[in-house]
Amino acid sequence: MTAIIDAQDLRKNFGDLVAVDGISFSVKKGEIFGFLGPNGAGKTTTMKMIACVSPRTSGILSVFGMDPDMQPADIKKRLGVVPQETNLDPDFTCFGNLFTYSDYFDIPSNSAHKRSDELLEFVQLQEKRNVEVEKLSGGMKRRLILARALVNNPDLLILDEPTIGLDPQARHLIWEKLKTLQAQGNTIVLTTHYLDEAARLCNRLVIMDKGKILVKGAPAELVKQYVGEEIVEVENSTEVLSCLAVHNIPHEITGDTVQIATGSSREIAKILLDSCQPKKMLTRLATLEDVFLKLTGRTLRD
Amino acid sequence: MPHLFSLPGLSRRAWKVWHRNLTVFIRTWHVNFFPPLVEALLYLFAIGMGIGTYVKEIDGIPYVNFIAPAILAIAVMNSAFFECTYGSYVRMYYQKSFDAMIATPLSIEDVIAGEMLWGATRSVIYVIIMLPVLAVFGVISFPFALLSPPRVPGRADVCRYSDVFYRDFTRHRHAKLSLVPVHHTDGTLLGNIFPAHTAPGQSPVFCTGHLTSHPPRCHHADVHAPFVFIDDPAASGVDPDGNCDFLYCGNKPDEKKTDRVIFNYGSFSAHTGIHPQFSVSS
Structure with a gap:
């Protein structure tokens, strides 16, 4: 498989602040690659370096085999970018936004016209074609931004928190569209805070914190490797805690619950029920969220 | 890191930005045609008729005729100046349009050049709208007045001030509008109102x-x-x-x-x- 993006010891400093601290990764053609991490982890900065809008401080970065410092226009021609902030042009309608944006990519007006209408249909906004973007809901705006990122038929789509602030319906629609795009052979790089989104979409992902990559791999493998298969949750009480200590069961206290990561929830549940008399108990599958919190801690960021 | 005096990475794509602004201008033409008309009338009455009652004639020329070129010159500079400061700033800072543009093959230099080209173009449009108003009052002489629109891009030198501040905005995000060009235009206003000798x-x-x-x-x-x-x-x-x-x-x-x-x-x-x-x- 060809690497679409290849980064070696990539670094970005803003004065004394180290935003990205020597990360290495490569994104293969046709995959959905995720960047996860708490706020300030360096995800967006990494996206901006890939999108040729923020020059790197040091390290090697190649996108489509080209250097963003040397050939930004050639790279950007083949990129579609969905930024974190909504930056649609409020001076135009939905169609106008797509049509004007096509012009920046030197797309002739005939094909731009056709493509804009196709894309409005793709993101289900054809009935809002001639509506000013100011009048759209948050979900519609995000969909329109996704459509705008597709005007040039990009080979690589960069999405910075594509579903931020959306309702479940809109999120599912975006996920569905991203899956469709992947099936059409697009390579997609995305950042997200939503772990279920990452687990559902990404073929591979990295978890970043403080500018460094903590782990990389496929979501299911990461869960298995770092947490285990299942989680048993019981309430946080002195009886339960002393009981767990007696049975020598490793556990983690998180607020008013105690979490026990395990390969077999049945055995643990049986021990707990037989000897600890918990008031409430819950067994569930381990998720990416458990990995995330385990690796990045529970302290609040920002 | 690009040096302050290095050659900008300009391309013909700057015209895409110019074209975008022109499209918006045409889309909202009914708002854009109003100010130059009012401005011409306002200055003619306020300065021409107002101050003109005290000054009457200068070297045998009626005062209102004397200031007519100044009204044009101020419109040129003000419209270019406001387009390249207030207008561009809103697009850059509030609408985030520049962010969206530089995600395409356009470079930031293209965007700035396009904005400046548009500022100059807008001045030309202003003058073209104002000329007939001034003509109605008989304060300009044809056919020489028709030479003014082509000279506008040269006179819209205020744009160039903006370039300096743009570099500041985009590179260092100093969201500060300098008043220097405003002083400049006001000085020009008075310089044009009163004769040199x-x-x-x-x-x-x-x-x-x-x-x-x-x-x-x-x-x-x-x-x-x-x-x-x-x-x-x-x-x-x-x-x-x-x-x-x-x-x-x-x-x-x-x-x-x-x-x-x-x-x-x-x-x-x-x-x-x-x-x-x-x-x-x-």
Whole structure:
């Protein structure tokens, strides 16, 4: 498989602040690659370096085999970018936004016209074609931004928190569209805070914190490797805690619950029920969220 | 890191930005055609008829005819200036349009060049709209007035100030609009309102001086002069030969020998912090 993006010891400093601290990764053609991490982890900065809008401080970065410092226009021609902030042009309608944006990519007006209408249909906004973007809901705006990122038929789509602030319906629609795009052979790089989104979409992902990559791999493998298969949750009480200590069961206290990561929830549940008399108990599958919190801690960021 | 004086990475894509702005201008034409029409009328009445009642004639030319080119020149510079500061700033900072543009093959240099091209174009459009209004009042002479629109991009030099601040905005995010170009335009306004040389007895007295450090001097001092115009000494270059000081020019009633004083606050405000507006005081 060809690497679409290849980064070696990539670094970005803003004065004394180290935003990205020597990360290495490569994104293969046709995959959905995720960047996860708490706020300030360096995800967006990494996206901006890939999108040729923020020059790197040091390290090697190649996108489509080209250097963003040397050939930004050639790279950007083949990129579609969905930024974190909504930056649609409020001076135009939905169609106008797509049509004007096509012009920046030197797309002739005939094909731009056709493509804009196709894309409005793709993101289900054809009935809002001639509506000013100011009048759209948050979900519609995000969909329109996704459509705008597709005007040039990009080979690589960069999405910075594509579903931020959306309702479940809109999120599912975006996920569905991203899956469709992947099936059409697009390579997609995305950042997200939503772990279920990452687990559902990404073929591979990295978890970043403080500018460094903590782990990389496929979501299911990461869960298995770092947490285990299942989680048993019981309430946080002195009886339960002393009981767990007696049975020598490793556990983690998180607020008013105690979490026990395990390969077999049945055995643990049986021990707990037989000897600890918990008031409430819950067994569930381990998720990416458990990995995330385990690796990045529970302290609040920002 | 690009050097401050390195050659900008410009391409013909700058015209895409220009085209975008033109499209928006045409889309909202009914709002955009109104200001130049009103501006022409406003200045003609306020300055032409207002101040004109005191000045009457300059070198045999009616005052209102004398200021007509100034009205055009100010419109040119103001429209380019506001487009390249306020207009561009809104697009850059609030609408995030520049962020969206540089995610495409456009470079930031293309975007800035496109904005400047548009600022100059907008000035041309302004002049084209204002010319017929001025023509209706008979204050400009054809066919020479038709030469003004092609000269506009040259006169829209204020745009170039914006370039300096743009670099600041985009590279360092100093969200500060400098007032220097505003002073410049106000100075131009007054510079155009009053002639460079005046004949005693029928026109403004020309004073130079500095409000705070050394007293302004008068030239062609004339007891009947309707105005005293105080300009920046560094800018005027007139050889001081009078003995009129600031108090003489306006603030000491018993010594007052003129009716009115006009301060070029545009120049003064840099030293004194006075609000950059010109005013008439008796």
